[in-house]
Amino acid sequence: MMTEHTKVDHSMENLDSVEPTTAGPTVLEKSKPRSANMAGNKVECNACPVLCQITEGRTGACDRWGNVDGVLTRVDPVVLMRRLADKNGSGPAVIPNGADAGESGADTGTDTDLFVSGVASGTTYPDYKPAPFIVASKARGVDMVTVVTEGIFSYCSFKVKIDTDRYLGPEQSNIRHKGEIVGHVTTAEYGSQMLSLGGVHHLTGGSKKEGRITCDVMMALGNKQAVELTIDGGAQLVVQAGKAPIVDGQEERRMRVGCGSATIGIFAKQWFGHVDEVIVVDDHITGVLSEHQAGKCLDIPPSGIKMKGRKSTPGRYFQVANPGNGWGGTDIADPLSIIESFDPKVAHAGMRVLITSTTGEHAEYYELDDALQMQRKDMPEVLHKVVERIGENCEPSLCSVMFLGGAGGSLRAGVTENPIWLTNSIKQSLTNVTCGGAPAYIWAGGGITVMVDVMRMPDNSFGYVPTPAIVAPIEFTMSAADYEKLGGHMDMVRSIDDIVKTERHHIIDWYDPASPWPLSTKPMLA
Incomplete structure (x- = not known):
């Protein structure tokens, strides 16, 4: 959970095992200009507005960035996804670190079977610089580009659907965690009670404590952890994505068949x-x-x-x-x-x-x-x-957690120097948006408002910065020709083979018949 920090650092037990990244835009070298009052063994992290000054061997307030041998380094390895042919685990072999060029299919006519997700990829903040990874790939023989980053979201929330007939509380009632208001009850839907948690007003519009606790709740929900909530004039809840809700100490079993x-x-x-x-x-x-x-x-x-x-x-x-x-x-x-x-x-x-x-x-x-x-x-x-x-005929009672975030802000500069072209490309269905590889629904109207089921995302996809705000992975995939047309950072495009060779990474298997492979437009079949 989040701890309040400002311009400080703290220890991280596993930091000694982290090798500093030596390539790519996720690294800021120790020759970076220092603040006049910053000690010589510190680096200043500019991955968010807090600007932590981090001592060697320690991490910043977010636990995501650390000082490794004088180099600012993303502590966690970037998550790559390997497509499987079927649920039994058969499919392309894992590409080892240091694989020969062409093994991933990036330089051949075959489809690419690895996808670089935004999980642990690093951020574009300050957003004038290109995204941490801009990756070349192939899908059905077409040259593709995926722009990968961890977005810092102040404007975001989690919508929680609780399958139960049990009364939770009046609509518009405040929802609390540890005494602080973190959301409200919204309109009930057929067989389900609905909650809206987080949002910019709770993150920034109240006290520091309210913002910090709201961020705690949001990150826990996104990372599929259990959260205790209390509704004013209503029930006490334990909610967790993919699990049955617990209402006033009683685990729910059934969603009603109908009214x-x-x-x-x-x-x-x-x-x-x-x-x-x-x-x-x-x-x-x-x-x-x-x-x-x-x-x-x-x-x-x-x-x-x-x-x-x-x-x-x-x-x-x-x-x-x-x-x-x-x-x-x-x-x-x-x-x-x-x-x-x-x-x-x-x-x-x-x-x-x-x-x-x-x-x-x-x-x-x-x-x-x-x-x-x-x-x-x-x-x-x-x-x-x-x-x-x-x-x-009653389905099992479950909690569903949807991340809803506005990606229409400055992170678009990591994709192109002319952000409106990216927005238009998404609205024209030329660019596919995913979050940690999971399919994202794009709301109609202005901006890029994404909604995604956290159960389809990799574990521990969400982080935070103590401004406070939520950090979430996001990927924009399009044809290489379309990327060039919208003014993309073509000089920063890298092959997957290069990323596998040079970046600390972790490969997870991807098999979800209900979700399309991120580089494809068709769902995978069982």
Whole structure:
């Protein structure tokens, strides 16, 4: 996690094992002009606005840059991706450090099977200089260029989708971590609660502590770590990308199959003939089978039920209860509390009623007695099977974390001297944008606003600078001809073979059938 530092340095246990990089723009030599008050054994890091003065053998405040034998060096090796032919691990062999030219395919007619990602590549800050890596490659025999950097993002956030019917808190409520506001609850979506965390106002608009803790939360979420959150007037959460949410100490299991009305529509025919009335309890839309259009189409007679709440269209009720952690995301523990009565002119003794939640985790079966009072009975097996099927159709409850960042700022200078040409090239689909190799969605409108699923990115893709801001990998890939047309830094283009030979790097395998290979426009097939 981030520690507050300004113009200081600190030790890094593994720094002794780091060899200084001797080529490429990620290095600033010790002959760089020094500040008048800087000791002779220090180097000044200009990889972010903090300008740490780093003693030899130590790292700066971000833990990303260190002083190795008087040379400012990116501590972590740049991450390269090796394309695999299939999920069993077969495919091109790893290209060893110092491989002969041509082994990667960069200098031949074959496709390039290595991709240089932005993870640990270094930054363009101050952004007048070219990106750390501008890499030549081939895709389907076409000469390509990928511009690779770690962007410093002040304007960024994480959107968290939590698959649960459980009530988390009122919309617009503040979300806190260690007492500091780090985001807010936003509009719920179908079967999911949505959070917006981070953003420039929390990073820069509040106290130093708020900015620092917000940055901690954002970096942890991006790096797929668990984060504890508290919602004002709502729940306590533990969220982690790709894991089930924990709400008030309880791990969620199921995402609802649909709202109460949708559940009626899906399973009406399976209930037909086995029950006289079905109520599906839901925080937003509670469904009643006999009144619902699905029930009408099946000629299910009216039951005479009178529901609490506000009736919408037939068979659909709003506000039958308050939001909560009970049945169907409401605050009820007793399902009979949402029923006012039965019309004695319509209802009859022995009438069969099933009440269930939208996940099937709560379900009870009743029969009306002579006084038209609901009496709980053992659920018939045929109804029990349908309730189980509701649960079977519920997807596992998960947390999804999306990084959303504005890349329309000065990092574009690392690509071209005329940034608007890069923006236009992306909007014209001539340039593909990825983050750590993962496909990025580009929002419509002005600028380059990217959104990417952190689960598709390599582990530990995100860093920080103590301004505070988030550091995230980003890559721009286009044909070499298009790169030259948009005024790219052609004199800085390097082959992958050169990078493999001269740069400290780490190769990871890439196989994701749902994602395209970063140098391709088509998804990989299983």
